[in-house]
């Protein structure tokens with residue numbers, strides 16, 4: 001049994017789909033922890049995990065994710081949550097009018113096994129769509145088209161998204177580690 005700490009139901013649905021497929025049971029700890037403001041997704045993920053070790057006990061993981069948009073000098077990255085809450089997907093589309101649309105989505109998992117923190121990263125290249133496509137409306141998914149797909153991540157099933165997403169890739173690395181540990 002492994003614990004996943006997050007306030008985000010969509011994240012849990014995605015990680016649970018992959019863990020189940022690999023025969024691993026998980027419990028969702030629905031907790032909004034305070035995120036340190038750091039300039040990298042790795043640091044935020046690591047520090048958030050480190051602060052929870054005494055509270056949650058062993059065998060838990062969490063992850064921090066962010067979208068990096070080339071035409072915005074790779075912003076918002078570690079500020080993705082704030083930008084989503086403020087200008088949102090509509091604001092991003094406005095900023096990108098007439099600009100290059102490449103973007104990279106990153107997820108960094110931090111796992112506390114009771115002794116140390118280990119990190120597993122996943123990255124997915126993609127493009128920002130020209131408009132918002134509602135479906136499974138998780139964060140930037142209504143405007144993010146992952147490489148190899150012809151529609152936004154919001155229009156993919158959880159399984160389809162996991163096959164190409166930053167979170168899916170980070171999870172595969174993490175599961176590989178768990179199986180060999």
Ligand code: ITT
Nearest residue numbers: 006007008063064065066080081084138139140141
């Ligand atoms: P936690 O409690 O796990 O921290 P959160 O929603 O605050 O949940 P993050 O800080 O990692 O998660 O996410 C930063 C922003 O990126 C936030 O607005 C999310 O909705 C969005 N996001 C994260 N993963 C995403 C994904 O796979 N697809 C689309 N948007 C995503």
